[in-house]
Amino acid sequence: MNKTILKVSNLSKDYGKKRVVNNVSFEIKAGEIFGFLGANGAGKSTTIKMIAGLTSISEGNVLILSHSIKANFEQAIKEVGGMIETPTLYSYMSGYNNLKFFAKLHENISEQRITEVASLVGLSARIKDKVSTYSLGMKQRLGIAQALLHHPKLLILDEPTNGLDANGIKEIRMLLLQLAKKENIAILISSHILSEMENLCDTVAIINNGEIVEFKTMEEIKHSIAQNGSNYIKVNAPNYAGKLIEQYIGKKVVISGDKVIFSASDSKLAQIIVLLTQNKISVYGAGDIDYSLEDVFLSILNSHNASTAVS
Ligand SMILES: Nc1ncnc2c1ncn2[C@@H]1O[C@H](COP(=O)(O)OP(=O)(O)O)[C@@H](O)[C@H]1O
Ligand SMILES: [Mg+2]
Structure with a gap:
């Protein structure tokens, strides 16, 4: 030791x-x-x-x-x-x-x-x-x-x-x-x-x-980057799609313009696309979002500031 x-x-x-x-x-x-x-x-x-x-x-x-x-x-x-x-x-x-x-x-x-x-x-x-x-x-x-x-x-x-x-x-x-x-x-x-x-x-x-x-530890930071590496899909009805995805994966999503950002495995992503199509939402793009160390740092600070904010 x-x-x-x-x-x-x-x-x-x-x-x-x-x-x-x-x-x-x-x-x-x-x-x-x-x-x-x-x-x-x-x-x-x-x-x-x-x-x-x-x-x-x-x-x-x-x-x-x-x-x-x-x-x-x-x-x-x-x-x-x-x-x-x-x-x-x-x-x-x-x-x-x-x-x-x-x-x-x-x-x-x-x-x-x-x-x-x-x-x-x-x-x-x-x-x-x-x-x-x-x-x-x-x-x-x-x-x-x-x-x-x-x-x-x-x-x-x-x-x-x-x-x-x-x-x-x-x-x-x-x-x-x-x-x-x-x-x-x-x-x-x-x-x-x-x-x-x-x-x-x-x-x-x-x-x-x-x-x-x-x-x-640096290892934990790197791990959380890997964990947070998120998917996005581009759709014609992001708010509606966001609600359906939240119900499906049981986690909050982020809406940014026509993008819905969330974290799911590849097989779940495929099922989500089917689900959205069945609900008459057109999906015209999908991909991965890479988070940097800087993003992880900001998200730690943001979550802390949010939890200590005076209401
Ligand atoms: N000698 C000082 N007298 C009064 N306030 C100070 C003094 N030194 C630093 N501060 C204040 O303490 C806070 C922390 O400053 P500091 O320790 O220099 O931050 P950092 O090094 O992280 O940039 C700041 O709000 C700064 O204005
Ligand atoms: Mg200083």
Whole structure:
């Protein structure tokens, strides 16, 4: 069993009278990549800042390797490396000198460790060049190198792929997978774009209005896409057809223009077409609708917002 590195319990944050994070709890184990997913303003950065000791906790607690960030700040924070929002880098200095500068903030970081983290993030060849010549992706990787200097057990990255192109996102993904699997680091990463978490996170938590509304493993998300993969038929009387189909399959359908969207097996679909024809509805089209990760994310948020809407 992998060790629990981070344990967040009932964490809340109030700014004045406004509660922006409410009762958030989760755990991350060594070698696990945990994605924190939510729209802008959902409360990701505030939660992350509480975990990293950058803002006070209104309620709840954070344990890092069993050390409380409130009661035992120094011992807890020793185990954390973070890149929160954009990394602070000196662009007129080389990547190497930036790392050297940040190494001084910790005790006993050798030149060898500096070379090692540069190599871990794939910057060895460019480490002596000025940061002003780096691409955004290289700057993000240098920020991660900086966060890794003191051998943290927990790496916290707040939207590290923000603004990166597809290639830059892929580089960060490969790097994080390698850090988790080879170095057994626990990684907390936030994003407002679900597809950036694809093939990266073991688990995602979806945060909305300061609350976690859903935990899912990536496997579950992929499964629910497969499940939701729906059929549509095009008909001349969509409302009437929709009623007949609902009676037949016992589930709600969605009407969109002349399309009726529902989920049924191929053999049921064939029977539905017969049923509609018998009822003098003309069916002039049929097919599959493919759902993306983005659709699943939105449908989770929509169902949550619908269930909490004030009537
Ligand atoms: N220092 C602050 N003072 C007051 N409100 C804040 C402060 N920081 C963030 N907020 C509010 O808290 C909410 C969550 O913000 P944030 O955690 O930055 O969201 P995210 O990172 O998911 O975009 C937002 O409504 C934001 O306006
Ligand atoms: Mg943020």
